[in-house]
Amino acid sequence: MRIILLGAPGSGKGTQAKLLVERYKVPQVSTGDLLRAAVKAGTALGKQAKAAMDAGQLVSDDVVLGMIEERLTQPDAKSGFILDGFPRNIPQAQELDAKLAWLGRPLQIALLVAVDNDILIKRLTGRRTCSSCGQMYNIHFATPKIQGRCDKCGGSLMQRSDDNESTIRKRLEVYESETAPLVAYYKAQGKLRRVHGMDEVDEIFSHICDMVDAEIRPLQVKGVEAQPVVAAVTSPTATAKTAKKKKKKATKTTKKKPKKAAKKKAKKKAAKKKAAKKKVTKKKATKKKAAKKKKVKKKATRKKAVKKKKTKKKVKKKAKKKVAKKKKTKKKATKKKAAKKKKVKKKKAKKKKRR
Numbered sequence: 425m426r427i428i429l430l431g432a433p434g435s436g437k438g439t440q441a442k443l444l445v446e447r448y449k450v451p452q453v454s455t456g457d458l459l460r461a462a463v464k465a466g467t468a469l470g471k472q473a474k475a476a477m478d479a480g481q482l483v484s485d486d487v488v489l490g491m492i493e494e495r496l497t498q499p500d501a502k503s504g505f506i507l508d509g510f511p512r513n514i515p516q517a518q519e520l521d522a523k524l525a526w527l528g529r530p531l532q533i534a535l536l537v538a539v540d541n542d543i544l545i546k547r548l549t550g551r552r553t554c555s556s557c558g559q560m561y562n563i564h565f566a567t568p569k570i571q572g573r574c575d576k577c578g579g580s581l582m583q584r585s586d587d588n589e590s591t592i593r594k595r596l597e598v599y600e601s602e603t604a605p606l607v608a609y610y611k612a613q614g615k616l617r618r619v620h621g622m623d624e625v626d627e628i629f630s631h632i633c634d635m636v637d638a639e640i641r642p643l644q645v646k647g648v649e650a651q652p653v654v655a656a657v658t659s660p661t662a663t664a665k666t667a668k669k670k671k672k673k674a675t676k677t678t679k680k681k682p683k684k685a686a687k688k689k690a691k692k693k694a695a696k697k698k699a700a701k702k703k704v705t706k707k708k709a710t711k712k713k714a715a716k717k718k719k720v721k722k723k724a725t726r727k728k729a730v731k732k733k734k735t736k737k738k739v740k741k742k743a744k745k746k747v748a749k750k751k752k753t754k755k756k757a758t759k760k761k762a763a764k765k766k767k768v769k770k771k772k773a774k775k776k777k778r779r
């Protein structure tokens with residue numbers, strides 16, 4: 425039995441969860457409890473959660489999902505679980521689906537305990553607790569014999585500060601905005617079941633059990649309930665025979681189901697494989713593309729570099745030429761000057777000789 429519970433604060437889903445735990449011997453997995461326990465125990469995930477909480481942040485979905493996975497692999501969750509408090513939005517629901525599929529334990533039912541808003545408000549605002557013994561009352565539904573006094577011990581009844589109407593209305597609004605999309609999500613999967621949460625607790629519970637027995641454990645129930653009916657109308661020997669036959673039939677059908685399930689599983693596996701392959705091919709293609717892009721880019725850069733180098737060389741050459749020219753001109757000039765000087769000297773010398 426793999427169930428997730430949906431229901432507003434005050435819907436009574438907690439009460440139903442406890443009853444389910446008792447009857448079907450599966451644990452209630454509440455993410456709030458898991459978080460507290462993990463932090464207290466100081467597990468790796470608990471430390472991550474604590475770090476987030478200490479920093480005033482929300483604990484990430486990965487951490488919560490990790491805790492859920494750890495919890496579901498414990499032996500007492502072998503035959504199922506009742507998940508409570510997670511998911512709170514569509515992305516979380518998708519992640520949870522993926523995780524449970526990976527664990528080979530998909531959800532079977534999303535159970536919504538539906539209660540009208542005005543009743544929720546009455547239930548929540550009417551809550552009173554005995555200040556000395558802790559007994560709970562409700563001034564609308566479970567009234568004490570003497571107003572404001574505990575039936576058991578005579579202590580005074582108190583209202584929790586966050587049970588006032590405006591706070592409660594806000595909480596219900598948040599719940600509504602979170603849950604409405606989830607209800608649609610599970611409805612689309614064909615997994616949503618709704619129970620009328622305004623009936624008596626026992627009545628609600630028997631509705632839930634009928635549903636669970638019919639949908640999740642139909643074979644066990646048929647096997648048990650079919651026999652007494654037959655016994656009432658036929659002779660004892662005939663009954664035994666029919667019972668035997670029935671049993672045979674029952675075992676036959678039980679055998680058949682796993683086959684079907686196995687087939688389904690195999691199909692799913694194949695689909696998963698295909699998807700994985702597709703992913704790989706896609707990844708490869710993207711990689712190739714990226715590599716090509718890189719190559720082209722590299723080439724371009726190289727070309728550019730070469731061009732740059734060439735231009736640089738050219739510039740250098742030009743500069744060299746310029747310098748050479750300058751040098752030449754300078755040399756010429758100096759030569760000319762020297763020649764002139766020599767000439768002048770010669771002339772002077774000639775003049776001296778003549779004298």
Ligand SMILES: [Zn+2]
Nearest residue numbers: 554557574577
């Ligand atoms: Zn009391």
